[in-house]
Amino acid sequence: MAETLSRPQNLREWLAFVLVWGAAGLVTAVFCWLLGDIVWHGIGHVSWTFLTAPPENAGRQGGIGPILASTSLILGVCLAVSLPIGIGTAVLLAEFTSDQSLFGRITRRSLDILAGVPSIVFGLFGNAFFCKMLGLGFSILSGGLTLACMVLPVLIRSTEEGFRAVPASYRLSAAALGLSRTTTLIHLLLPAAVPGLLVGLVLGVGRAIAETAALIFTSGYVDRMPESLLDSGRALSIHIFDLSMNVSGGDTNAYASALILVIMLLAINGTVSWLATYGLHRKIMTV
Amino acid sequence: MTPVESLTGPHSRHPLEERPACRAPQPIVEIDRLSLYYGDKPAFQDVTLSINKGCMTALVGPSGCGKTSFLTCLNRLTDLIAGCRVSGQITINALDVLAPGINVIQLRRRIGMIFQKPNPFPLTIRRNLEFPLREHGIRDREQITQIIETTLRAVGLWDEVKDRLGSPALALSGGQQQRLCIARALALLPEVLLMDEPCSALDPLSSGVVEDLIVGLRGRYTILIVTHNLAQARRIADYAALFWVQNGAGRLIEAGTAKQIFENPRDPLTAAYVSGMRG
């Protein structure tokens, strides 16, 4: 840290000083404006009934009960598919392939690209592959599977980092004792990598909950309570989109739904930084 | 191949039980023209050496001459390092160590290794000892408890930790951790013990305790110990071998009985090294 005491001495230093504080002030102001606006207009409308009741009159009245249910189902499908694949891939990349191996390099590269693919392109793909080709139609299953593809890179990356944070001496001493790699993995590495895995999980959940574009053409718009995974179900983010764009007079409920969504994401975000600062260190140092 | 004592059988042997001491030289490990490369860079080349049963052999030499690398060949930890290539021949009790098809898991069970830095697992003290035993087929609770007590007594840790076997091993002091690691290796009844500067990361006091423990193991195990402490090597070893870097790769300069190496070295390099003029 440069010394914070000295006052700017010449014009250029003053200018920089003003610019830096100005930028920080601007960002803070916009953030407070955004959050304040949503809380201010949304808070009065949030209640238990709002959370549980079905929407009425295209969402202008009523609540978001079925929408929360669909959102959780989509999320459930997404995690059920992406967790095993993500953890498996991360284990392979971190523990069973060298950084130079062709297989590892190709897998990493394609995951890097996958991480950058725009969500609307995931939507196109999900529509063509899950809805049409696999015949799942507009359904919670299609939406969840599409999201699973989307969150995989995030999940894999932080899980892999979790594994890499485990000291190499664990692996050496385990091998020197003649423990098999499976045993080492299950009993030593996996527990030590849990914090990284949790960070990945929470980040993935955050990305999945926030997602809209990939779901429009995969899980659809239907705002009834879903009866099976093959039913179409409306995610919370799509509900907000629909209320604000297609339903005149839907703003009040849109505000309230946006507030719910933001609260969920802030909670997730808080969990990540808590895990990153406290969870990681504690876990690796002691247990 | 001599019959391997089965771990699953009655675990009757005491880790400190007297065994044929180091009298008549009877090779148990034979190393023939062993070389190791990290990528294209040689760590050491052309090492031929035999290790006698029940004896303590000290490996000495300056930093970076490949002593650690040499040890890791013997239990094939080199398999874990990408780009690491080993050539030559190693036989331990008539088992061809470098043969591709051998059971490395069993090999590593039979060859214990102690690292420079104590490396207990982030588990409880008890789990640290119990977990490898279970993996090697000892499931009987009573027997495990028995072995834990015996080995902890053998390393002089029992009285210090018997009331807190359930607490994290990483909460122990450095010297205690190192003794726990030795206990963990002894619990598997190894035929050969590899020790890589086991005292160098410890404070003088714990270092002394661990050294006493190692001296106590002398004559009961075949031990190959790397050390930078020449006085220590002279005190405790039966045999000694000097490594040195020549032409960018480690080489074995001279090997013989400790007495001969320290009192009557043949190679001028050895003479200079042991008299403390170099290194």
Add this chain to the structure above:
Amino acid sequence: MTSLSNNTLSRWSTDELLCWSLRGIATIAGTIVMLIVVFLIVEALPVLHHVGLLRFFTDPSWHPAEGLYNLTPMLWGTLFAMTGSVLIATPLGILSAVFCHYYAPSVLARPYRRLIELLAGVPSVVYGFWGLVVLVPLIAEIQPPGPSLLAGILILTIMILPTIALMADASLANVPQQYLRGAAALGLPRWATIRGVVFPAVRSGLFTGVILETGRAIGETMAILMVCGNVVQIPSTIFDPIRTLTANIALEMAYAIGDHRAALFVSGLVLLAMIVALVVSAEWVSRGRMYG
């Protein structure tokens, strides 16, 4: 790290089994990108076959119902929105990071960093909604109609700012202390140190940040869709409504069939190509650095 090229496992069926099943799983993860490309191409093929790639740029207009497929207005829309927002967000984001590291007293630095992290987590539909109900009416007062390129640029700026700010923050955290001590010992003032010593040291990190934010700006759909007005035209002022490639897909996918649908997949391919180009250039810049 470790490798399995040696025959270590030949006797160890559990280990082998594990390794092979992991390989299978990783192959699934690794082929998703390929699947995406294949499906986009397969779905786009009919129209590429009937119409050819060239007409996506030379047709007089975008009227898919009449067989006219000019994508250029949308491409320009995407490019304008992206350029504008990257130009504003980059300096703001870097200054934010500089604020955290060198200007803010430590009581402010931590909460400010948290705030940026929170901004990064707000979903795009919420940004879009806020833009629609707050920003667009404000712009309409200055210059109707309101939904416009300007609104899009502003919303995108807020959305991608955390990306560059966090990236710059991480890079600044890695600047070796001795550089700063050296500069201090020479009596350099704060900004001179930052400009002359810190920025050159973190250039590649900042560049990676810019690449990442550009990718986000290109790919953003919902917020843009909600505030840009979605008129297919090349804007003449920043108050004109525009339509981006992503918004175009989101708007028309619901009812598109036949060649029209295929044309939307073509725009998906175009988007993907842009992203791949970005990833490759990012890789090129940070060559030699580790994954993640």
